[in-house]
Amino acid sequence: FAEIAPEIDFRPHVPGADLAGIPYCLAWKATRGIWPAMTDLKAIFCLGAGVDRLLADPTLPQGVPLVRMVEPALTRGMVEYVLWQSLFHHRKVWELEAAQSCATWRPHTYPAPWDRTIGVMGLGELGTAAAAKLVEFGFKVRGWSRSPKSIEKVECFHGPEQLTAFLAKSEILVCLLPLTPETRGILNAALFAQLPRGASVINAARGGHLVEADLSAAMASGQITAATLDVFETEPLPADHTFWSTERLYITPHNASITDPRSAAWRISRQIAKFEAGEGLDDVVDRTRGY
Ligand code: NAP
Ligand code: GLV
Numbered sequence: 001f002a003e004i005a006p007e008i009d010f011r012p013h014v015p016g017a018d019l020a021g022i023p024y025c026l027a028w029k030a031t032r033g034i035w036p037a038m039t040d041l042k043a044i045f046c047l048g049a050g051v052d053r054l055l056a057d058p059t060l061p062q063g064v065p066l067v068r069m070v071e072p073a074l075t076r077g078m079v080e081y082v083l084w085q086s087l088f089h090h091r092k093v094w095e096l097e098a099a100q101s102c103a104t105w106r107p108h109t110y111p112a113p114w115d116r117t118i119g120v121m122g123l124g125e126l127g128t129a130a131a132a133k134l135v136e137f138g139f140k141v142r143g144w145s146r147s148p149k150s151i152e153k154v155e156c157f158h159g160p161e162q163l164t165a166f167l168a169k170s171e172i173l174v175c176l177l178p179l180t181p182e183t184r185g186i187l188n189a190a191l192f193a194q195l196p197r198g199a200s201v202i203n204a205a206r207g208g209h210l211v212e213a214d215l216s217a218a219m220a221s222g223q224i225t226a227a228t229l230d231v232f233e234t235e236p237l238p239a240d241h242t243f244w245s246t247e248r249l250y251i252t253p254h255n256a257s258i259t260d261p262r263s264a265a266w267r268i269s270r271q272i273a274k275f276e277a278g279e280g281l282d283d284v285v286d287r288t289r290g291y
Contacts, residue, residue: 003271004262012099027054030189035059043067043281045268047259049074049126050206051180051285067258067283071105071267075129078256079203082120082130082174085228085250089172089200090116090139094226094248113138119170121186122177122205123156125147125290126257130176142166147287167194172202178291179206192218198225204256207232216242219249230256 001010011022019037029049034192035041035057042062046054049069054060091110099106116139120131123145135139135153142155146168149156157166167173173195177183187203188211195201201224212233218224228247232241235254243249275281285291 001265001269004265004273008269008272022074022238023269026268030054030057032057033059035061043272043275045069045271046263046285050178051291052206052208053291055285055287062287065281066287066291067271067281068285069262069264069267070125070283071260073260074257075103075125078126078176078204079129079133079232081252081256082176082202083133085202085204086118086134086139086172086174087137088228088250089202089226090118091186097125114140116140116171117142117169118155118172118174119144119166120154120174121175123154124176124178127174127176130174138231141167161193164194167191169196170199171196172200175203175205177205177209179208180290182290184208185211187215189214189217192223195224196286197223199223200225201227202226202229204230207235212243215249216246219246226250228252 001008019034020039023040023042024040024045025038025041026045026047036059041061044060044064044066046055046068047065051066051068054066060066090113095108099108118134118139118141120127120141121142123131123143127143127145128151131141131143131151131154141153142157143149143151144157144163146158148158157163175187177186185208187201187209192214201215210229210233215224215227219227228250229243230252231254237243237251243251271281
């Protein structure tokens with residue numbers, strides 16, 4: 001902020017500080033129950049795309065707009081992660097690792113990308129960009145959202161009534177949904193059973209989407225061959241969690257994509273300037289939808 005918007009009096013939070021008089025707050029892992037002390041808030045800017053953690057605090061003021069993070073570096077990072085992991089699962093890299101571990105030159109085949117279907121759950125800012133990149137790489141791409149969508153070369157499905165059809169051919173399933181009461185626990189046994197046998201699952205959204213025991217069971221039965229998880233119900237993932245030692249389960253430490261401070265400061269300072277000029281804010285969370 002000092003570099004990008006020096007006109008803004010930016011103050012890092014110090015426990016015990018008087019919070020009255022602060023018009024704008026930037027928050028990610030905000031101290032629960034802190035909000036009533038900010039009596040003069042005009043807007044809250046979430047430092048990430050997902051606002052589930054902030055919305056879980058009942059003291060978050062209702063009448064103050066909550067703006068989620070949308071910035072090009074965050075989108076770009078997620079596109080990179082989804083492409084990287086989709087290619088990893090498409091090429092079944094674990095088979096190569098197994099051959100290399102016993103110094104074996106083992107023939108290894110894989111379908112052309114146009115014979116591989118990847119399903120993206122969530123066609124918002126991140127899901128749409130990720131789907132477009134997968135299309136560019138030649139994959140058959142399908143997507144699922146709440147409302148109907150039309151995206152070039154992406155077979156679009158929407159709503160609970162089209163979920164089964166969406167899942168039926170998704171050999172690699174990518175979750176980029178927001179965590180809401182409707183989507184909590186959506187990656188469960190019933191959903192895994194509707195995927196083609198041997199599918200892969202990539203969860204880069206929130207740990208709360210996944211029923212962890214159901215994934216373990218689906219992997220043990222062979223219904224799910226492999227998975228990449230970036231997010232977990234408990235973070236950091238406890239050292240004794242069975243996921244650490246589950247074969248073909250790949251773990252990243254909630255860093256699929258990270259907000260870029262420079263780009264975010266630019267974006268937020270522009271939003272504040274617009275808001276002060278009487279214009280509306282972009283990317284305001286719809287509290288009734290939860291995202
Ligand atoms: P977004 O723009 O709000 O898009 C959300 C998408 O999910 C929309 O397409 C929405 O459908 C769909 N959706 C919501 N509820 C649904 C439901 N009940 N059934 C079907 N579809 C539903 O969000 P985003 O910016 O793409 O971010 C998505 C999530 O990614 C964030 O909430 C966050 O949790 C996660 N994330 C993770 C990382 C990481 O590093 N792991 C980084 C950034 C974000 P409509 O289009 O019809 O509204
Ligand atoms: C990260 O998890 C985000 O929501 O931006």
